[in-house]
Amino acid sequence: MKILVCISHVPDTTSKINFTDNDTQFDTNGVQFVINPNDEFGLTRAMWFKEKQNATVDIVNVGGAETEPTLRKALAIGADSAIRINTEALDGFQVAKELSVIAKEGNYDLIIAGRESIDYNGGMVPGMLASLIGASFINTCISLEIEGDSATAIREIDGGKETVTAKLPLVIGGQKGLVEESDLRIPNMRGIMMARKKPLDVKEPQGASTETKAVSFEKPAPKGAVKLISPDNLDELIDLLHNEAKAI
Amino acid sequence: MSVLVYTEAEEGKFKKTSYEVVSYARGIADMMNTTVTAIAVNADNISELGAYGADKVLHIKNDKLNAFNANAYAKAIAQAANQESSKVIVISSSANAKYLAPLLAMDLNAGYASNVVALPESASPFTVKRTAFTNKAFNHTKITTDIKIVGLSKNSFGIKESQKDASEESFEPSLKDAQFDVEVKSVDKAKDKVTIADAEIVVSGGRGLKGPENWSMVEEMADILGAATACSKPVSDMGWRPHSEHVGQTGKPVASNLYIAIGISGAIQHLAGINSSKVKVVINSDPEAPFFKAADYGIVGDAFDIVPRLNEKLKEFKANNS
Numbered sequence: 257m258k259i260l261v262c263i264s265h266v267p268d269t270t271s272k273i274n275f276t277d278n279d280t281q282f283d284t285n286g287v288q289f290v291i292n293p294n295d296e297f298g299l300t301r302a303m304w305f306k307e308k309q310n311a312t313v314d315i316v317n318v319g320g321a322e323t324e325p326t327l328r329k330a331l332a333i334g335a336d337s338a339i340r341i342n343t344e345a346l347d348g349f350q351v352a353k354e355l356s357v358i359a360k361e362g363n364y365d366l367i368i369a370g371r372e373s374i375d376y377n378g379g380m381v382p383g384m385l386a387s388l389i390g391a392s393f394i395n396t397c398i399s400l401e402i403e404g405d406s407a408t409a410i411r412e413i414d415g416g417k418e419t420v421t422a423k424l425p426l427v428i429g430g431q432k433g434l435v436e437e438s439d440l441r442i443p444n445m446r447g448i449m450m451a452r453k454k455p456l457d458v459k460e461p462q463g464a465s466t467e468t469k470a471v472s473f474e475k476p477a478p479k480g481a482v483k484l485i486s487p488d489n490l491d492e493l494i495d496l497l498h499n500e501a502k503a504i
Numbered sequence: 505m506s507v508l509v510y511t512e513a514e515e516g517k518f519k520k521t522s523y524e525v526v527s528y529a530r531g532i533a534d535m536m537n538t539t540v541t542a543i544a545v546n547a548d549n550i551s552e553l554g555a556y557g558a559d560k561v562l563h564i565k566n567d568k569l570n571a572f573n574a575n576a577y578a579k580a581i582a583q584a585a586n587q588e589s590s591k592v593i594v595i596s597s598s599a600n601a602k603y604l605a606p607l608l609a610m611d612l613n614a615g616y617a618s619n620v621v622a623l624p625e626s627a628s629p630f631t632v633k634r635t636a637f638t639n640k641a642f643n644h645t646k647i648t649t650d651i652k653i654v655g656l657s658k659n660s661f662g663i664k665e666s667q668k669d670a671s672e673e674s675f676e677p678s679l680k681d682a683q684f685d686v687e688v689k690s691v692d693k694a695k696d697k698v699t700i701a702d703a704e705i706v707v708s709g710g711r712g713l714k715g716p717e718n719w720s721m722v723e724e725m726a727d728i729l730g731a732a733t734a735c736s737k738p739v740s741d742m743g744w745r746p747h748s749e750h751v752g753q754t755g756k757p758v759a760s761n762l763y764i765a766i767g768i769s770g771a772i773q774h775l776a777g778i779n780s781s782k783v784k785v786v787i788n789s790d791p792e793a794p795f796f797k798a799a800d801y802g803i804v805g806d807a808f809d810i811v812p813r814l815n816e817k818l819k820e821f822k823a824n825n826s
């Protein structure tokens with residue numbers, strides 16, 4: 257089985273978010289970048305397929321040279337080889353188009369992406385990619401088993417879950433549940449050493465167009481101070497929630 | 505040219521978010537001087553949608569669509585969009601809507617903006633405000649394609665009444681077996697529980713509650729308020745509560761009207777996921793807990809003292825106010 261894991265390179269979850277150039281650019285100053293958490297769950301599930309079902313695992317990112325440390329980390333976790341498509345990721349459609357070239361060339365059985373990236377939160381790359389390459393698509397995937405050319409997955413739905421089946425080739429939008437938090441791997445020294453020798457191919461983009469453009473950014477308005485209520489006056493809280501906030 | 509809006513129903517009944525997306529579609533239609541067409545699948549009370557501004561409802565009655573299928577639904581909506589020559593399509597932010605959206609976008613060569621929080625700032629160029637960086641910021645996005653898909657963030661626009669007489673038209677999309685490539689085998693959904701996605705009120709507990717055995721008071725509060733229960737990440741990681749209750753940046757987003765956090769410190773990753781809730785209440789014994797900076801109302805104190813007393817008072821309030 258050939259697996260491709262799409263890796264998005266995103267600011268660490270603790271990052272303070274700021275903008276520069278008149279609020280048109282994300283300020284990367286002092287920001288640590290990591291593998292998108294949803295992709296890390298997917299990558300770890302891919303490692304399971306590698307170890308238990310002899311799968312090969314390639315990873316791919318659309319981005320500039322600055323994403324290479326993130327790709328090396330994924331290689332250190334155990335992916336076999338990496339591909340970087342050398343262009344700035346501008347919108348979900350352009351990324352999906354660029355990824356579709358790699359996906360077709362590599363003839364993958366399974367493509368694992370994340371439900372969404374935690375920076376752009378587009379939630380669109382995996383579905384668009386599936387559509388472009390004519391593969392089945394399962395989103396918000398929290399469990400995945402493959403047997404032969406059939407996949408059985410559990411998908412999170414609002415208020416519950418759903419078991420679905422599909423034939424390969426398949427693209428999933430994955431998230432926590434694919435593996436548990438405790439299954440995530442921190443690269444060890446040996447993994448890091450080996451990762452240095454693994455192939456990281458840089459490919460030129462095909463120059464896909466975009467459909468959307470992030471024009472500018474804005475931070476939420478600062479919040480007013482919290483109203484503190486004495487533990488001895490819970491009636492006041494109920495009154496405020498009812499009459500002021502109109503929330504109950 | 506009609507604005508097309510996909511209205512979700514469950515077991516025949518429209519979901520509340522359907523009224524919100526129709527209200528929003530009405531807003532866009534008024535900006536663009538056009539009409540609103542809703543598309544619904546196997547729904548009972550089609551005429552309800554008129555109250556929120558739908559001029560026409562395309563109704564698909566098809567037993568094959570009883571189980572949600574993203575691909576087939578996307579094809580059906582795309583065909584409706586073609587019939588109506590729609591340039592703008594509005595959908596919700598439910599798990600199913602987010603599932604079909606990228607497929608629909610590809611079917612229509614349409615640009616898609618998810619998590620949109622307000623009416624377009626301008627119709628030409630078509631620019632919308634959406635959340636980004638998991639609620640830590642907003643992003644103004646221009647959709648440059650001829651057809652645009654807007655995914656509306658829940659509770660961001662609200663439900664607005666605007667009486668129209670919605671006419672019902674039956675709609676029969678042509679669907680091929682190949683479009684049912686993903687097959688639903690079983691659905692596991694608690695019927696009598698309010699879900700985090702649909703809830704107006706969410707009551708959430710953190711590590712401050714010390715152990716799973718102490719959750720009965722959280723559940724009681726949720727019961728009284730008709731709320732959904734949620735929890736912080738460590739609580740689900742330790743198995744005190746199911747994963748489906750984990751909210752935050754790496755869990756479920758919460759966009760409820762009221763979010764009550766009990767024994768939750770307010771770490772940046774937690775707040776990112778619940779920030780778009782309208783009113784936030786925190787109960788925490790540590791006055792320095794970061795949650796107090798994010799909340800509207802706060803009580804500094806021991807949850808084990810406060811919550812049971814608050815539950816009694818809420819019961820009383822509910823008895824007098826319903």
Ligand SMILES: Cc1cc2nc3c(=O)[nH]c(=O)nc-3n(C[C@H](O)[C@H](O)[C@H](O)COP(=O)(O)OP(=O)(O)OC[C@H]3O[C@@H](n4cnc5c(N)ncnc54)[C@H](O)[C@@H]3O)c2cc1C
Pocket residue numbers: 269293709710711712713735736737738739750751752753754755766767768769770771772773774777787788789790793805806807808
């Ligand atoms: C990559 C990454 C992603 C993450 N994603 C998420 C996420 O999506 N969601 C999430 O929630 N977290 C997430 N976290 C974890 C987050 O950083 C915090 O560790 C977590 O939110 C803390 O949970 P807590 O508030 O329940 O526990 P704690 O931080 O331990 O806080 C417990 C609180 O309870 C209070 N308390 C104690 N006893 C009482 C009492 N008797 N009465 C009242 N209050 C009391 C304490 O004062 C304290 O403030 C993530 C972390 C990382 C690294």
Ligand SMILES: Nc1ncnc2c1ncn2[C@@H]1O[C@H](COP(=O)(O)O)[C@@H](O)[C@H]1O
Pocket residue numbers: 262263264265292294295316317318319345348351368369370371372373374376377378379380381382
């Ligand atoms: N620049 C990128 N390179 C590779 N994969 C990406 C990129 N952007 C997004 N993805 C994948 O698509 C998923 C969803 O991203 P998004 O549509 O931006 O929310 C991510 O979790 C990744 O798996």
